[in-house]
Amino acid sequence: MIDGEFAAPAPGALADEVAAVLADRRDPGVPSFERVLGGVVSHSFRNRDALVAALGSVPRGSGLRPHPRAGSIAAVVGAAVDPVRSEEPWETAGAAGWLELCQHVALDYVVGARMGEVAARLRAGDPVPFLLSTPSGPTGAVAPYDLVARLAEYERLGVRPGPADLGQALLRVGGPVDPEAVRAAEGLRLAEGARVADWLRQGGLPRPASWREREAGEPERPRRRRGARIGRRILVGHEAIEGRGAFPRRFWSLFRKFEPQLSCPHWSLPDQRDAHTVAALPWHPETAAARLLTGVASAADQDGSGAPAFLEALAATDGPAGPAVHLAVAYGLASVPERDREAAVRALLLLAARGRLDGELLGRELTELVGLGTLKVPLLIESLLAAAAAPQGAGAVWAVLAGALPGLLVHTRPQVHGALLAVAADCARLSGARGELPEVTALAQRPGSSQSLRQARRLRDALAGV
Numbered sequence: 001m002i003d004g005e006f007a008a009p010a011p012g013a014l015a016d017e018v019a020a021v022l023a024d025r026r027d028p029g030v031p032s033f034e035r036v037l038g039g040v041v042s043h044s045f046r047n048r049d050a051l052v053a054a055l056g057s058v059p060r061g062s063g064l065r066p067h068p069r070a071g072s073i074a075a076v077v078g079a080a081v082d083p084v085r086s087e088e089p090w091e092t093a094g095a096a097g098w099l100e101l102c103q104h105v106a107l108d109y110v111v112g113a114r115m116g117e118v119a120a121r122l123r124a125g126d127p128v129p130f131l132l133s134t135p136s137g138p139t140g141a142v143a144p145y146d147l148v149a150r151l152a153e154y155e156r157l158g159v160r161p162g163p164a165d166l167g168q169a170l171l172r173v174g175g176p177v178d179p180e181a182v183r184a185a186e187g188l189r190l191a192e193g194a195r196v197a198d199w200l201r202q203g204g205l206p207r208p209a210s211w212r213e214r215e216a217g218e219p220e221r222p223r224r225r226r227g228a229r230i231g232r233r234i235l236v237g238h239e240a241i242e243g244r245g246a247f248p249r250r251f252w253s254l255f256r257k258f259e260p261q262l263s264c265p266h267w268s269l270p271d272q273r274d275a276h277t278v279a280a281l282p283w284h285p286e287t288a289a290a291r292l293l294t295g296v297a298s299a300a301d302q303d304g305s306g307a308p309a310f311l312e313a314l315a316a317t318d319g320p321a322g323p324a325v326h327l328a329v330a331y332g333l334a335s336v337p338e339r340d341r342e343a344a345v346r347a348l349l350l351l352a353a354r355g356r357l358d359g360e361l362l363g364r365e366l367t368e369l370v371g372l373g374t375l376k377v378p379l380l381i382e383s384l385l386a387a388a389a390a391p392q393g394a395g396a397v398w399a400v401l402a403g404a405l406p407g408l409l410v411h412t413r414p415q416v417h418g419a420l421l422a423v424a425a426d427c428a429r430l431s432g433a434r435g436e437l438p439e440v441t442a443l444a445q446r447p448g449s450s451q452s453l454r455q456a457r458r459l460r461d462a463l464a465g466v
Contacts, residue, residue: 001150002134005031008039011054019058027067030279038134044080044127055081072115079122106253108272110280113250117164133169139317140279142172144181144200155190167247174204174283210238232374233297235260236290236324273307285317289324296328299335301374308343315347321356330365333383334375345387352396359399367407377412381419394430406439418451425458
């Protein structure tokens with residue numbers, strides 16, 4: 001039921017991979033995380049004695065603070081090796097009380113609910129043969145027919161799906177409707193069969209209407225929130241999503257209307273901006289990006305912590321890339337952490353290579369953020385140079401600068417105009433772009449020999465095919 005890179009390794013190999021994940025303080029990454037998680041679950045069902053023998057000698061604590069995802073693996077391994085055969089709820093009254101307020105960590109609640117459910121079933125001696133929500137591919141997406149085939153095997157074995165596992169699987173399904181998978185789901189005798197058939201028939205989670213908004217604030221006396229100057233960021237909100245009632249309560253915050261400036265108890269806590277968060281909703285990168293955009297922006301305007309894996313994961317998904325994804329890339333291109341800038345460059349190139357880059361949109365976002373003083377222009381230029389130097393990068397960068405350059409020339413200091421125009425001229429020539437930018441033509445006609453005037457003439461001539 002689980003094939004490819006996510007197939008469960010043999011117990012000995014699984015123990016080696018678990019040991020490597022727990023010994024490394026870095027994020028294990030989605031493929032390794034899902035393979036280890038699925039392996040522990042599968043062997044707990046099929047041959048727990050062999051699993052316990054293999055994992056018994058694996059140290060689950062190094063004295064160092066583990067990465068949160070590695071910590072989750074440690075908890076699941078502990079539940080499998082030393083289960084407590086008594087029911088332990090995965091959702092406490094206190095946690096449930098926070099749910100209606102904590103919009104910015106909604107996706108991490110989904111991830112946590114699934115992990116809690118897995119650990120609870122292992123502690124209770126109620127394992128499953130495999131997880132319904134194990135991805136079918138690297139983005140985290142679950143193929144519709146894979147989900148139905150897994151449910152059919154549950155039906156054959158008399159196993160009941162876990163609500164959080166099924167909920168996560170449904171959130172990972174999307175794309176074009178697969179009529180064969182719908183018919184197969186309709187034929188299931190499991191009570192969940194009809195729900196899954198309806199979900200597949202509608203194409204997965206509905207896409208909510210969204211909006212862009214500028215952070216409210218007083219420019220004369222800027223207030224601070226999470227270290228951020230209010231009024232210098234562009235954020236994205238979205239309307240409520242239909243259908244939350246059938247999901248576990250810990251999923252409900254995801255379905256609520258998302259108002260990005262609404263304060264919540266988690267406002268001052270670090271969010272989970274990583275590939276796992278994106279993989280929880282792989283067909284909806286806009287929703288993932290919108291929920292975590294404040295944290296992404298902090299790496300650009302307040303030297304906040306970076307999230308390179310998050311930026312790349314957004315670009316790698318198959319869902320539509322709209323304002324939230326392009327804003328995330330815009331912030332990333334001028335982030336202070338170098339790894340974030342490098343990741344944003346890769347994300348820009350990946351979006352372009354897959355036909356998902358809206359150069360005009362990204363150009364507008366960059367122009368507005370530069371005008372607000374949010375982005376550090378030298379860092380942005382450095383990123384554009386790096387992207388332009390990559391294979392096929394010149395076309396992607398020109399697609400962005402074609403719309404952004406007139407505004408950037410207005411909102412930036414004359415000292416950086418030469419560097420901006422040089423990048424644009426090189427990209428226009430390499431990509432074979434044609435046309436005219438009136439602002440550039442006017443600048444090129446001025447007398448003088450400054451760097452900006454020379455590069456404006458180079459760009460004018462490149463666009464004219466001279």
